[in-house]
Amino acid sequence: MAKSLTLNTGAKIPVIGFGTGTALYGKDATQLVRLALDTGITHFDGAQMYNNEDTLGAGIKASGKPRGELFVTTKLNVLAPGESVKDSLKASLVKLGLEYVDLFLIHDPTKAKGDLAKWWVGMEEVYREGLAKAIGVSNFKVEDLNVVLESGTVVPAANQIEFHPYVWKAAEPLINLCKEQGIAIESYGGLSPIVRAPGGPLDPVIAAIRERLEETSGAPVSTGQVLTKWIFQKGAVAVTTSSKAERIQEFLAVENLPDLTSKEIDAIEEAGSKLHKRVFMRHVFGE
Numbered sequence: 001m002a003k004s005l006t007l008n009t010g011a012k013i014p015v016i017g018f019g020t021g022t023a024l025y026g027k028d029a030t031q032l033v034r035l036a037l038d039t040g041i042t043h044f045d046g047a048q049m050y051n052n053e054d055t056l057g058a059g060i061k062a063s064g065k066p067r068g069e070l071f072v073t074t075k076l077n078v079l080a081p082g083e084s085v086k087d088s089l090k091a092s093l094v095k096l097g098l099e100y101v102d103l104f105l106i107h108d109p110t111k112a113k114g115d116l117a118k119w120w121v122g123m124e125e126v127y128r129e130g131l132a133k134a135i136g137v138s139n140f141k142v143e144d145l146n147v148v149l150e151s152g153t154v155v156p157a158a159n160q161i162e163f164h165p166y167v168w169k170a171a172e173p174l175i176n177l178c179k180e181q182g183i184a185i186e187s188y189g190g191l192s193p194i195v196r197a198p199g200g201p202l203d204p205v206i207a208a209i210r211e212r213l214e215e216t217s218g219a220p221v222s223t224g225q226v227l228t229k230w231i232f233q234k235g236a237v238a239v240t241t242s243s244k245a246e247r248i249q250e251f252l253a254v255e256n257l258p259d260l261t262s263k264e265i266d267a268i269e270e271a272g273s274k275l276h277k278r279v280f281m282r283h284v285f286g287e
């Protein structure tokens, strides 16, 4: 079972989450969710937008794992005219076959079209009623967070954002605000430097660290594990996904790898700062 971070609600969130978006977007996630559960994953990241909450729920149900051992997130997409946040979450819970989610996020602040403060009131309602054990946000920039922080009474528990060394520098003000406010960072797209933007200035740095970790630990280490270790050492949760049991085991094994040294962390961030490469968050990075 993966280690956990403590959210500002006091609840624990396992540091590795298995996502049912990106590679599984709009697809039946049942088998891969089962695979992930059987491999030791307990944290699942779903969303209304992924249009597969029912199959996330089916995978969970088929595993027979006790609900209390799992951490399940879903995300609010849009509200239909006259629909409340509570109506929307209740519809998700029916699809998931669950009585509550552990974390409910506003997926994308731009979808609220000026109604962010109003949406947050609805989020607070589902939190108070226990339909969501924690509430948070995703793809929020500083200005979006300030709307919620200034108008709301509950501080978001998490901000799930694109987070890897090629956006690290641009994301720093946002990360600092989250830290100040006790908002956990969940990283998605964390493997982008090797999966979506290979050949950049990070490659030789990550390769050298991978070799060093292999020598120190006496076991094979992958470049994906090096990036995931960096995410953990920045204090973030890593939301990733894979169709392969070996890769899921790799993610779970990251916490047992020796720590990156402060010199290695600096080298990753210095190399990362040489290339700004956003894959997902145009709204936040504004280019």
Ligand SMILES: NC(=O)c1ccc[n+]([C@@H]2O[C@H](COP(=O)([O-])OP(=O)(O)OC[C@H]3O[C@@H](n4cnc5c(N)ncnc54)[C@H](OP(=O)(O)O)[C@@H]3O)[C@@H](O)[C@H]2O)c1
Residues within 6 Å of the ligand: 018, 019, 020, 021, 022, 023, 024, 045, 046, 107, 138, 139, 160, 161, 187, 188, 189, 190, 191, 192, 194, 195, 224, 239, 240, 241, 242, 243, 244, 247, 280
């Ligand atoms: N909130 C949001 O707006 C938002 C946006 C995007 C994603 N997310 C969440 O984050 C989850 C993970 O997102 P992500 O896909 O961006 O995560 P990621 O960790 O950056 O990438 C995972 C993908 O990389 C592939 N991969 C891993 N190692 C590889 C290697 N060495 N070579 C080639 N491919 C490799 C995996 O494929 P294999 O099957 O081959 O292992 C998998 O498809 C999503 O499912 C979703 O839940 C949220």
